[in-house]
Amino acid sequence: MPTLYRGICLLLTGLLGISPTYANDAPQTLITNVNIFDGSSEQLQMNSNVLIQGNLIKTISTDPISSDSATIIDGQGRTLMPGLIDMHWHSAYASIPMQVGLNVDHAYHLLVGAKSNEKALLRGFTTVRDVGGNVFSLAKLTDAGMYNGPRIFPSGPAISQTSGHTDFRPATAVPAEPDAPLVYMEQIGHVMVADGVPEVLKRTREALRMGATQIKINSGGGVSSSFDPLDVSQFTDEETQAAVDAAADWNTYVATHTFTDAATQRALNAGVMSIEHGHLLSEKTLRLIKSKGAFLSMQPILDDEDAIPFPEGSFSRAKYIQVTKGTDHVYKLAKELGVKTVFGTDTLFDPALAEKQGKQLAKLKRWFSPVEVLRQATSTAGELLALSGPRTPYPAGPLGVIKEGAYADLLLVNGNPLENIDLVAEPEKNFALIMKDGKIYKNTTAQSGQ
Structure with a gap:
């Protein structure tokens, strides 16, 4: 056409x-x-x-x-x-080694991301939901035919509280001055720190103004982040509700990074519709996901040949082992309970692992039949993408x-x-x-x- x-x-x-x-x-x-x-x-x-x-x-x-x-x-x-659809992709981070990614500018991220996305398309991934990173220009230029790559549903900056999963400030950055400048990752819109209802509303609305098709927040601790243990809950009930309400005003939804029951239940009760990760969830929380009509966006993370190579004895390595131990349990329960589950890779700072996108999908055979695996990366993923409503770039x-x-x-x-x-x-x-x-x-x- x-x-x-x-x-x-x-x-x-x-x-x-x-x-x-x-x-x-x-x-x-x-x-x-x-x-x-x-x-x-x-x-x-x-x-x-x-x-x-x-x-x-x-x-x-x-x-x-x-x-x-x-x-x-x-x-x-x-x-x-x-x-195929990858529902947890990071165009700007997937194929850049961490120490490179943290020490180069935004243009470098997007140029490497454009090449990485072209490879993803040739692996059969025709759509990705980008849940964290300012890739709006890459999405527009891909749609315009300037670059070959998957369709992109961009979230824009992942929004975190102080001490949260995407608080990328150095350890010496606290106590923060009220007028302290944003760190570079915030300046370029990859991440954003917000504390209190007014700030969460502002940063959510800014992401929507930038062109977010859905909002990404962080409701709990993370593996790769430096300051937050896995067990912590992030954003209060009121802060979480503020993000959900702002997104709902724009007729779209919120996805959140979370692993634990407490953080996930708080998010679900506020109206969050996509639970990213969830590897430590109990049957009670999985039942709540189902009853709310929400989706589990989980990754087949195992401590295997494709494990993220965190240094032995490090804080992140210990958290990674804890998460991988929950993978079997949650996938089995989610299948048994009929929770709507979608596939994503969440590849970060690892060009070699990014090349194994299809292999990661095939790993789901450990828990699911082939048709169940494929649904996670096709029709069920499409259902979740449709929650973006009029914010979708692809309305036809x-x-x-x-x-x-x-x-x-x-x-x-x-x-x-x-x-x-x-x-x-x-x-x-x-x-x-x-x-x-x-x-x-x-x-x-x-x-x-x-």
């Missing part, structure tokens, strides 16, 4: 609340002879054909589809599935599913991931076609059959 036309469609959609109607001359792509995993169903829809017009799926049929102008791709019996159709009217974010897989989830761990070998927004970024279908 021509860029100008697409921009007009999105503008009209945002201003008038209508779905765009594409011009008859929008380019078409016809993918034939595929077996479809639609993002949800346990069974493939066999021997199907899919017509894409512009950036949306127009027609799905087991009967032949006629189109004189379409570019035809013969799927040769491969599996067609939705593009749903994400994470293959259905008529959905965005044409598609993967053509050599094999059946419903039978072998490990296929997603080797995208270079197993993804024959990668399409985002109706545009093809990889196509090896003509080289060989399945």
Whole structure:
């Protein structure tokens, strides 16, 4: 679809609340002879054909589809599935070593992030929810076609209390003077410290003004942070409610970093809808997540060959071990209770681990069936993204599913991931076609059959 036309469609959609109607001359792509995993169903829809017009799926049929102008791709019996979604990604941090990231400027973060996101797209991740970091310019330039990469749902600065998970000030920065300047990570909008209801309201509203599709706060202690033990709760009831209310005024939601019962229950009771991590939760709290209609955004963090290499004996290493010991328990309980769970990687400062995005997804087979794994990174993720409501940058159709009217974010897989989830761990070998927004970024279908 021509860029100008697409921009007009999105503008009209945002201003008038209508779905765009594409011009008859929008380019078409016809993918034939595929077996479809639609993002949800346990069974493939066999021997199907899919017509894409512009950036949306127009027609799905087991009967032949006629189109004189379409570019035809013969799927040769491969599996067609939705593009993958990473619901806890950090574009600016994932592929920069920590000591580099803390000592370079914002432009460096975004330039490395652009290259990192391009690699993520070629791993089949067509959408990411960026839950902490000023990546608004990267998101806009990706949408404009300046850079190749996934769609980005940006949160902007992760908002923390003093001593909280993203309080990046040095140990010598307290007691803070009332007029003390912001540290560099705050100046560039990667993080922000706020104390008290007025400051939380202000910083939340600032993030929304910057273009946040959802708000990210920190309700409890973290692994990589320097000053907060895991057991602490962060932001009072009133502060948490202030963030939720400000987000609700903009018709969107709050996601929060938390591991423990006390911090998570406080957040849920205030109306937070996405629990990031949650590796130390009890059955009572998981039941509360379900009853509130919220989502568990958890990562398959284990003390294995992909463990974050914190120094032995360090504060962060001890916290990391504690978190990984809870991973098995929480995943098993969440599955048993039917908690809506989505997949994310939360890769930080580790270029090698960022390359294993698909491997991290495949690790979920330890707790879930292949279809349950895929739902976490497709249709269920799409449900959570939809909570951004009118703040979404992508209003024309749903994400994470293959259905008529959905965005044409598609993967053509050599094999059946419903039978072998490990296929997603080797995208270079197993993804024959990668399409985002109706545009093809990889196509090896003509080289060989399945």
